[in-house]
Amino acid sequence: MNRNTLQQLLQSHHREAYIWARQCCGFDSDLAKDILQLTYLKILEGKAKLSDSSKAKTWLFSVIRFTAVDELRKTGRTLPLDEDYELVDLPEEVDYTDYDAIIKLLPSMQQQVILMVFYHQMTIEQSAEVLQIQLGTARTHYARGKKKLKELILKSQTEANHGK
Structure with a gap:
């Protein structure tokens, strides 16, 4: 794929790519x-290559995810695998009208699949491909x-109705 085509691809998916990168970085x-x-540097320098242009968005999201994982690992900001699948402790003061905060309460993999499907209009199959996990x-x-x-x-609606 030539450089102009890659630049057009990156420009057309830039907004969603930024949102996904933000989600991969714990909303930082x-x-x-x-x-x-x-x-973008990896892609434009040819370190990440798109083999099937029909899967451009899935490929881009995968590159973003792996770049984020690498950078988070370098800074020591990853969760151990056993903690990654359990619900995080619920803080006492959570604003349940803040959906970003509610989503952050889910385990990492659940967050990522939910965000890809609901916010990025990807199928579960595409999210499985991005996350490199089995479809099931x-x-x-x-x-x-x-x-x-x-x-x-x-729970948030119940608490709101009871004036908590």
Whole structure:
């Protein structure tokens, strides 16, 4: 793929790429900008190559994710694998109308699958490809994430109705 075509691809997906980078970085906007810049450099320097242009968005999201993982690992900001799949401790003071905060309460894989499907209009199959997990695993994370989000939203509505 030539440089002009790559630049057009990056420009057409820039907004979604930034949002995804931000999500991969724990909603840290400054780090997301750095990750996106590193990603674009990798792509434009030919270190990451697109083999199937019909999967451009999935490929771009994969490059962003792996770049974020590498950078987070370098700074020691990753979760151990066993903690990655358990629900984080619920803080006492959570604004349940802040959906970013609610999503952050989900385990990392559930967050990522939910965000790709709902915010980036990707299929569960595409999210599985980006995350390099089996389709069944992605479906499980998606179903569990939706169920937990529903519980958290219902909890927030109950608390709001009882004046907590």
